[in-house]
Amino acid sequence: MSELRRFVQVDVFTQQPLKGNPLAVVVDGAGLSQAQMAAFARWTNLSETTFLLPPTDAAADYRVRIFTPGGELPFAGHPTLGSAHAWLASGGDPKKPGEVVQECAIGLVRIRRDGARLAFAAPPLRRQGPVEEPALRAQVLQSLRIEAAALVDLVWVDNGPGWMAARLQSADAVLSLDPDFNVMKGLKLGVVGAYPPGSPQQFEVRAFVPTLGVPEDPVTGSLNAGLALWLQGAGLAPDSYVAAQGAALGRAGRVHVAREGAHCWIGGDVTPLIHGQVRL
Known part of the structure; x- marks a missing residue:
């Protein structure tokens, strides 16, 4: 009842x-x-x-x-x-x-x-490092409709959901994406690009999960947690920064990242x- x-x-x-x-x-x-x-x-x-x-x-x-x-x-x-x-x-x-x-x-x-x-x-990454499988890389390029030269990095940032992350050359490149969700099926894909120095936020992020019925997620904490561990660990992001997400869906999400000692807080x-x- x-x-x-x-x-x-x-x-x-x-x-x-x-x-x-x-x-x-x-x-x-x-x-x-x-x-x-x-x-x-x-x-x-x-x-x-x-x-x-x-x-x-x-x-x-x-x-x-x-x-x-x-x-x-x-x-x-x-x-x-x-x-x-x-x-x-x-x-x-x-x-x-x-x-x-x-x-x-x-x-x-x-x-x-x-x-x-x-x-x-941020929970520890269960899987990290470059995505080496040629078929996966080809699927990412096709689903994002980009050329290989536009893909700066493709890495695993999996903290449970199974995320992989594609880094593009700029925040504008991230915002201009027009993904093919039919090709993307089976992927849990995050995309990140940096804003110019001095911008209010340091990165633009988008998250695509068509397999789970969510073609694009407005603002994604787990992805940003995985991205933070990777970007900071690789020296690509400062200890504290703000990521923007959701603009492509008419949102204005802000994720505040701060590394303090052994912990990264999202x-x-x-x-x-x-x-x-x-x-x-």
């Missing part, structure tokens, strides 16, 4: 409503089956929908399951920040002052308050938009 459950919808990586990446959060997710969760995620048709559950790890404050319209993800960034915000706003009391510990399929993820902003610790503002109940 269906029942009313607490529900919120937030806009992540923005202070301005409707300019970030929306996230649907079922706060009372306990008791729902995987089929029910997947069906609701298909119904919301957002890039991600999350369900908050009691933790199974004593070190965690809550557990989250993350669904796209096409399936479940082991980890994702904007759902991490949005779920943490929803958990706190719904009366969640962290075990450690100033820090929330989220349990998800990749393990525990630390989230801290950075003023009014939340930031999560931060963003969360703006609540809808609060109520859903019958599931």
Whole structure:
């Protein structure tokens, strides 16, 4: 039998409503089956929908399951920040002052308050280094409709979802892309290019996941986390920078990256938009 459950919808990586990446959060997710969760995620048709559950790890404050319209993800960034915000706003009391510990399929993820902003610790890369497979490189070029000379780097930045990243020569080159999503099927592809020195943001990012029913994601925390570890590790980005994402979709997402010691923090503002109940 269906029942009313607490529900919120937030806009992540923005202070301005409707300019970030929306996230649907079922706060009372306990008791729902995987089929029910997947069906609701298909119904919301957002890039991600999350369900908050009691933790199974004593070190965690809550557990989250993350669904796209096409399936479940082991980890994702904007759902991490949005779920943490929803958990706190719904009366969640962290075990450690100033820090929330989220349990998800990749393990525990630390989230801290950075003023009014939340930031999560970038999880380690599960796969990294150059993409060597000729067939994959050819598919990337064809799906982005670019020549080989336009592709500066193609590397793995996989922290769970399976991201690979293409670096182009400039932010303008990233914004001008007109991808072929039919060719791109099977890829989880991020694209990044740098702005000129002195710009308000240092990089433009786009994320394409047609396999999961999300041709282009508005603002993507997991991809930006993987990009940050790669770009900073390769000396291509400073310890602190701002990445822009979503302009191609009429959004204005901003991802705030800061490396402090051994940790790289991926931060963003969360703006609540809808609060109520859903019958599931």
